[in-house]
Amino acid sequence: MSLADDSLEETMAVTMTVNGERVSRAVPVRQNLIDFLRTGLGLTGSHIGCEHGICGACSLRLDGAVVRGCLTLAVQADGAEVVTIEGLTASGEAADLQAAFVERNALQCGYCTPGMLMTAAELLASDATPDRDGIREFMSGNFCRCTGYQAIVDAIETVLRKRRRLA
Amino acid sequence: MTAEIKAKLTPLDRPNTYVGRTVSRQGARKAVAGAGQYTDDISLPRMLHAAFVRSPYAHARLTKLDVNAAKTAPGVALVMTGKELAERITAPWLGTLTCFPGMKAAPQYPMVIERACWQGEPVAIVVAQSRALAEDAAELVEIEWQELPAAADKETALDRTTPVIHPDLGDNLAFEKTIGSGDVDAAFKAADIVVEETFRFGRHTAVSLESRAILADYNKPAERLILYTSSQAPHMIQTIYARMLGIPDHNVRIVAPDVGGSFGMKIHSYGDEVATAAASMALGRPVKFIADRLESFVSDIHARENLIKARLAVSRAGDIEAIEIDVLSGAGAYSQYPRTSVFEANQVLTITGGPYRHKHYRAKATVVYMNKVPTSQYRAVGHPIGNSVGESLVDMAAAACGLDPLEIRRRNVMPDDGYPAVTAGGIKVKELSHQKCLAALERRMNYAALRAEQAILRKQGIYRGIGIAAFIKGTAPGPNGYYGIGGAPISLQDACTIRLDPGGGIICAVGVTEQGQGVNTVMGQIAATTLGVPLDQVRVISGDTDATPFGGGTYASRATAIGGEAVLKAAGELRAEILSIAGALLQAPAGSLDIVDGHIVDAGTDRRRISLKEIGRIGHFQLHELPNSVQPRLSVTHRFRLLDDLYILTNGVSGATVDVDTDTGFITLRKAWVVEDCGRIVNPLLADEQVRGGFVQGLGGALYEHCIYDDAAQLVNGTLADYLTPMAGEMPDIDVAHIHTPTSVSELGAKGVGESGTASAPAVVMNAVNDALRPLGARVTEQPMTPEVVLRALGKI
Ligand code: FES
Ligand code: FES
Numbered sequence: 024m025s026l027a028d029d030s031l032e033e034t035m036a037v038t039m040t041v042n043g044e045r046v047s048r049a050v051p052v053r054q055n056l057i058d059f060l061r062t063g064l065g066l067t068g069s070h071i072g073c074e075h076g077i078c079g080a081c082s083l084r085l086d087g088a089v090v091r092g093c094l095t096l097a098v099q100a101d102g103a104e105v106v107t108i109e110g111l112t113a114s115g116e117a118a119d120l121q122a123a124f125v126e127r128n129a130l131q132c133g134y135c136t137p138g139m140l141m142t143a144a145e146l147l148a149s150d151a152t153p154d155r156d157g158i159r160e161f162m163s164g165n166f167c168r169c170t171g172y173q174a175i176v177d178a179i180e181t182v183l184r185k186r187r188r189l190a
Numbered sequence: 191m192t193a194e195i196k197a198k199l200t201p202l203d204r205p206n207t208y209v210g211r212t213v214s215r216q217g218a219r220k221a222v223a224g225a226g227q228y229t230d231d232i233s234l235p236r237m238l239h240a241a242f243v244r245s246p247y248a249h250a251r252l253t254k255l256d257v258n259a260a261k262t263a264p265g266v267a268l269v270m271t272g273k274e275l276a277e278r279i280t281a282p283w284l285g286t287l288t289c290f291p292g293m294k295a296a297p298q299y300p301m302v303i304e305r306a307c308w309q310g311e312p313v314a315i316v317v318a319q320s321r322a323l324a325e326d327a328a329e330l331v332e333i334e335w336q337e338l339p340a341a342a343d344k345e346t347a348l349d350r351t352t353p354v355i356h357p358d359l360g361d362n363l364a365f366e367k368t369i370g371s372g373d374v375d376a377a378f379k380a381a382d383i384v385v386e387e388t389f390r391f392g393r394h395t396a397v398s399l400e401s402r403a404i405l406a407d408y409n410k411p412a413e414r415l416i417l418y419t420s421s422q423a424p425h426m427i428q429t430i431y432a433r434m435l436g437i438p439d440h441n442v443r444i445v446a447p448d449v450g451g452s453f454g455m456k457i458h459s460y461g462d463e464v465a466t467a468a469a470s471m472a473l474g475r476p477v478k479f480i481a482d483r484l485e486s487f488v489s490d491i492h493a494r495e496n497l498i499k500a501r502l503a504v505s506r507a508g509d510i511e512a513i514e515i516d517v518l519s520g521a522g523a524y525s526q527y528p529r530t531s532v533f534e535a536n537q538v539l540t541i542t543g544g545p546y547r548h549k550h551y552r553a554k555a556t557v558v559y560m561n562k563v564p565t566s567q568y569r570a571v572g573h574p575i576g577n578s579v580g581e582s583l584v585d586m587a588a589a590a591c592g593l594d595p596l597e598i599r600r601r602n603v604m605p606d607d608g609y610p611a612v613t614a615g616g617i618k619v620k621e622l623s624h625q626k627c628l629a630a631l632e633r634r635m636n637y638a639a640l641r642a643e644q645a646i647l648r649k650q651g652i653y654r655g656i657g658i659a660a661f662i663k664g665t666a667p668g669p670n671g672y673y674g675i676g677g678a679p680i681s682l683q684d685a686c687t688i689r690l691d692p693g694g695g696i697i698c699a700v701g702v703t704e705q706g707q708g709v710n711t712v713m714g715q716i717a718a719t720t721l722g723v724p725l726d727q728v729r730v731i732s733g734d735t736d737a738t739p740f741g742g743g744t745y746a747s748r749a750t751a752i753g754g755e756a757v758l759k760a761a762g763e764l765r766a767e768i769l770s771i772a773g774a775l776l777q778a779p780a781g782s783l784d785i786v787d788g789h790i791v792d793a794g795t796d797r798r799r800i801s802l803k804e805i806g807r808i809g810h811f812q813l814h815e816l817p818n819s820v821q822p823r824l825s826v827t828h829r830f831r832l833l834d835d836l837y838i839l840t841n842g843v844s845g846a847t848v849d850v851d852t853d854t855g856f857i858t859l860r861k862a863w864v865v866e867d868c869g870r871i872v873n874p875l876l877a878d879e880q881v882r883g884g885f886v887q888g889l890g891g892a893l894y895e896h897c898i899y900d901d902a903a904q905l906v907n908g909t910l911a912d913y914l915t916p917m918a919g920e921m922p923d924i925d926v927a928h929i930h931t932p933t934s935v936s937e938l939g940a941k942g943v944g945e946s947g948t949a950s951a952p953a954v955v956m957n958a959v960n961d962a963l964r965p966l967g968a969r970v971t972e973q974p975m976t977p978e979v980v981l982r983a984l985g986k987i
Contacts, residue, residue: 068225
């Protein structure tokens with residue numbers, strides 16, 4: 024849901040840090056964070072698949088935790104630190120994971136991929152070392168229609184083992 | 191390598207070939223960085239946003255439609271009703287094809303004019319500065335309905351007491367067809383054993399993660415319409431929109447940017463998308479419409495709703511003699527344009543029992559209209575149903591004869607050395623490999639060990655099931671088949687325009703399209719190999735009618751088989767021209783030269799003579815270096831189509847293991863195997879992932895996915911929370927292997943692969959579940975096989 028003309032909407036001033044940059048905007052009070060990022064800031068890397076919290080395409084990082092951008096209002100992010108796929112890419116934090124996704128062809132249409140990567144990056148950043156079933160379980164909030172998931176699990180498992188020096 | 195062997199090798203077999211090699215996708219590198227560009231990511235100056243008022247009823251007469259309040263709502267630029275839109279189009283759609291004689295269909299307008307025929311049918315478009323404001327205004331449309339009784343059940347759709355949806359058609363019958371061969375009645379009469387069953391398949395839908403999306407940009411002074419849209423078939427959409435909106439084809443440009451999944455669902459024409467284009471034309475401004483998930487469930491095509499009575503005759507020794515099926519297929523309120531809503535039933539008729547040698551077959555289909563979302567082509571059209579029915583019958587026959595499921599298939603499949611042949615369903619088949627696939631599957635599954643383990647587990651009260659299912663799949667259709675002779679504006683051939691640019695780069699523009707399968711990469715691999723250039727010297731362009739030669743797009747597993755051959759032929763001609771220009775420059779016979787790694791070389795020794803970049807420079811800029819007799823074209827268009835064949839048939843066999851919890855009815859998928867034969871494989875990893883992804887999509891329909899309608903034809907589970915899809919936690923690992931029997935219809939030898947997993951997964955998992963339940967005397971005959979279905983089969987509820 025995009026909102027164009029601020030004068031037609033009740034707005035609220037917010038300031039947040041998005042991918043390391045400070046932004047201050049008047050955002051419509053009813054606008055989702057995902058819509059604000061996509062249409063307000065032009066960060067179209069995060070996607071929208073359902074707008075009701077099921078598919079995970081809108082996953083992004085809010086103050087260090089992965090949240091659904093479609094279930095979060097933009098005004099709730101006032102004062103917060105937001106990281107999207109664009110920020111994750113720029114920081115290089117998930118470069119190994121992204122390379123593994125490409126090499127293993129863990130994406131087809133790529134629409135779920137930014138959300139998958141945000142979720143998988145959270146797993147990698149934790150101190151958990153799940154097995155394949157555990158990875159599947161962890162990724163179960165992210166819908167992918169194309170891959171059938173096995174390649175995604177493979178890619179995450181490869182990076183997990185490398186990072187934990189298991190391989 | 192001797193000269194003789196070398197001469198026999200085609201460029202595809204060269205040592206540095208990209209064909210047969212896994213290379214990664216450029217599109218993937220973009221997508222992982224969040225740098226993809228899907229339709230909704232595009233914003234244009236002065237862009238407006240559309241929302242729709244949709245019918246809340248399955249069947250209702252519009253008694254009042256007042257849009258005045260909506261028109262004056264904040265930020266609103268336009269409200270257009272179905273009636274107003276009808277005045278802007280040349281003619282409604284009629285979803286029939288002449289290849290389906292006797293088929294009836296009602297004309298379909300893009301939006302409701304006076305009567306809604308399904309819940310979700312668009313009624314009015316509201317265009318405003320934002321989607322939110324458009325939705326606000328849509329709430330203000332004053333609308334009154336007189337609800338009418340609905341046809342909600344296919345089994346009563348033809349009853350006298352059921353309302354006729356389109357009175358001009360006389361009844362709700364869309365189409366009837368019977369095919370057959372041999373003497374079915376005699377075969378059943380004489381049979382040792384007859385097994386029979388009734389199977390039910392629930393409706394489901396594609397749920398591409400990116401929903402349908404369109405951004406229409408009409409430039410009034412230029413009379414030019416540009417549609418950015420998430421489509422599989424840009425040229426088809428161009429033809430259809432041009433016709434419907436009364437604009438010459440060449441003034442309509444379709445751009446399909448990155449497409450977030452499509453699976454057949456994005457190959458149809460949708461009224462809300464036409465309304466969006468018409469709104470842009472009315473306003474002279476860009477208008478964007480992105481279907482939200484809730485409206486996707488009630489407006490994207492549905493598929494698979496079928497009820498099938500089936501029987502099979504088998505000798506005591508286990509020879510399949512005859513199969514008969516009676517199909518009742520539940521379509522929606524209209525026949526979807528232009529592919530119709532009867533194709534799925536038609537495919538079930540032709541492919542059921544397709545792997546086997548029996549001579550007697552009869553199959554009847556009845557397709558009826560209901561007040562539900564229109565149905566049409568969705569990944570593997572008809573095959574999941576036909577394969578499930580056929581393979582269930584074969585397992586029942588095996589049990590009746592006391593044969594192992596693998597053994598009965600070995601006994602009855604068409605032999606690998608018996609082609610060409612014709613199936614009992616009337617399909618001409620050649621170059622199939624059922625026997626090789628069965629043998630490979632047995633090895634890969636370690637079948638005997640699985641059976642031994644199963645026996646031990648049974649003693650422990652664990653109901654492990656092992657399923658086997660053979661399949662055939664029609665891929666890459668030809669023009670002598672349905673759409674071509676049926677009169678549809680659908681291209682069955684495909685095209686490539688390939689050129690050498692001054693910098694030495696190769697631009698390869700193709701009519702087939704990319705939705706993440708890797709079509710662009712595969713086309714690039716074929717072009718690079720045929721020409722003899724490094725892959726990164728080739729750029730593939732697809733999905734833009736201004737930039738690509740006219741083609742059919744990507745559907746029916748055709749991109750590599752049809753589009754790839756066009757690339758091969760075009761690149762081959764360009765190569766010949768480049769060699770002749772080089773010959774003129776180097777004063778050497780073209781035949782003594784070759785192209786290797788982007789350089790003209792002496793054939794045989796590979797000594798470098800001149801680079802392709804030099805040919806590009808001379809061929810475009812320094813033409814004085816060439817003799818006057820040489821006029822470079824440096825651009826070649828080639829097209830390819832099947833000649834006599836209806837399809838390029840493929841085949842394969844799947845295996846699966848499941849555990850069934852007989853207390854809860856829960857099915858746990860343990861592992862799956864697919865061995866399939868798609869001929870020559872261009873990119874092994876991409877082919878494997880097509881099989882895996884497709885297989886899981888098939889599992890979704892087999893186990894979870896169901897568009898559930900109540901008696902009033904209301905969809906009761908139209909959210910992603912209520913409509914269950916496969917998620918990572920429940921899905922198994924899938925072992926994929928290939929047998930390579932190239933097709934002889936092309937030099938490339940590739941057959942389709944994109945739908946094979948979907949075509950076979952429901953059959954094999956159903957067989958695995960029933961293998962688990964067999965000792966309990968229970969049988970599941972309904973998909974999706976929910977816990978409730980399992981418990982009902984067990985007589986527990
Ligand atoms: S769009 Fe947010 S979870 Fe689907
Ligand atoms: S790659 Fe298409 S939805 Fe995951």
